[in-house]
Amino acid sequence: MILIKRDVIETIIEASKNTYPKEFFALLGSTKNSIVDELVVVPAIYGYGHTLIRSGLIPIDFNIVGSVHSHPGSSNMPSKADLNSFANFGRIHLIIAWPFNMDTIEVYDINGKKLAWRVIE
Template sequence: MVKIKREALELALGASKNTYPDEFIALLRDNDEKTITHILVLPRSTYGKGFSSVDFNMLPMFSHSCGSFHSHPVPNPRPSRGDRLFFAKLGDVHLIAGYPYGERDVRAYDREGKEIPLEILD
């Protein structure tokens, strides 16, 4: 089970809409209760069609990150093979939002790309 604050999720979904049709990518930060509270947008991230990447040189600044969020420009929030490789490097919890980026278009995965339940907290 992954828990995320609604305001953090809304911010990520809004950024996904703004970045469409490119992919938006960010890191996630959680609190002591393992609830995701913040979205960390990385400087110099690359947003692209069908790909997005993080500048790993920037990661030490964000060592408290617990995982990642990224958007897909299609209504399919399933992780690609590239996503799975990226998941293993970047933490335990990974969210993918499919177009059109409503709350119901978001799925959560563990580092192996297995879907896990997502709970949105107010």
């Protein structure tokens, strides 16, 4: 079970709405016990397709456990490009689809297998 802090989820939802129709991308960080409690917005090039990220710019002073990105469409299934990039950014990969709420979020492992997750306060 993946545990994600409520404020991280709320920030993802807000940022995805604000970035729409472009794609929002950030890294998921953890400061303790594998709980996802940090959202790390990294320098990136936002586009309608897939976000390019320069991994040399990722800060290294905390534990990055995965990534999050938004899909401007209604599918939150990982694309082939998503599956190819997941392994670069840790083991937990969250995709949020339009219209960007709790029900349009899925969490995947690096192989694109769905992971059970829940919000913690």
